[in-house]
Amino acid sequence: MRGEKAIVTGRHIFGFKFWLVVTLIWAFPSWAAQSLEPDPLAEINRDLIKEKVLKLGKAAQVAYDQLEILPAVEASDKISIIVKNEADKNAQDSAGVYKSYAFDLHKAGFFFAAEQLFYSAYRINATEVGEYHPFTLSSLNNLASNLNAQERFADAATHYEKVLRFRTLILGSRHSATIDSLANLGYTYNRLGLSDKARDLLDRAVNLSIETRGRDHPESAKLMVLFADILGNREDAPKSEAYLREALKTLTAVNGPYHVDTMSCLQRLGTNLFEQKKYSEAEPYFYHAWTRRQNKLGKDDRATEQSKESLIASLNSQGLYEEAEKIFGTGVLAAE
Secondary structure, eight states: OTTSOOSOOSOOOOOOOHHHHHHHHHHOHHHHHHHHSOOHHHHHHHHHHHHHHHHHHHHHHHHHHTTOHHHHHHHHHHHHHHHHHHHHHTGGGHHHHHHHHHHHHHHTTOHHHHHHHHHHHHHHHHHHHOTTSHHHHHHHHHHHHHHHHTTOHHHHHHHHHHHHHHHHHHHOTTSHHHHHHHHHHHHHHHHTTOHHHHHHHHHHHHHHHHHHTOTTOHHHHHHHHHHHHHHOSSTTHHHHHHHHHHHHHHHHHHHOTTSHHHHHHHHHHHHHHHHTTOHHHHHHHHHHHHHHHHHHHOTTSHHHHHHHHHHHHHHHHTTOHHHHHHHHOTTGGGGO
């Protein structure tokens, strides 16, 4: 989801006793070397399988979008068979194999096929390490994020609620994964129209992130942007503006001016000011968002077009029609 840390990509690592690590390395010296130098043939094989999985994933998604459910399911099932064969070869981390291909599909936008793989990873972890193990909760979080991407917010909320409940009990309320769960559930509640619950959860997430990570941490900044989105630009506009200004400062310093999060925050702050009718203040934020996006993403990118239209609207709202035409040419009034 936008602004949100929708998918948890890393497993939480628990400390092993020193003697156990030494025993493993001593007993399996070749294993230690292989962990440092991946097998090139294995990487080539992984790429070939990924290509096949993505091709089937696209077919499944296209069929699903066209309400051709049977072909969509058939393509998805073929993916599951391919991934199962790979997982069986890597029995020590079969859930990781499912998760890896699920992420490939999810990042490509093929959410229908990715869902089945995310669910398989979750069930394997639940069976092997327990329903409430952090690995299992991470897998369930991934599944919920996939459902959010499909706009199945009620289903996603059910899973996020479980993840939040047990992460709080097992990891504690101040753990970074728990804070992210607060944000994920808050975002989902907002999409369900539960605005009061959403604001409460995001308020807690922002405050806990500031306390544990610091105000100038990029994750705190991204939560501020998400909270500003949920607060909106009307009665809570000043509070939203304050969070966006602080987030923009952090994201620019940490990620640089051309990072996607920084440019998105620029656009977001401009929108906040515009909807407060602070047109002259909004103008430079839209201008910088437009020029940076055009430089980084290209002039035909949808985000670049969004910033361009916002800048035109801010100029027109100030009556600066000649200025708008000087930058963009004729016909700019239609974009207001």
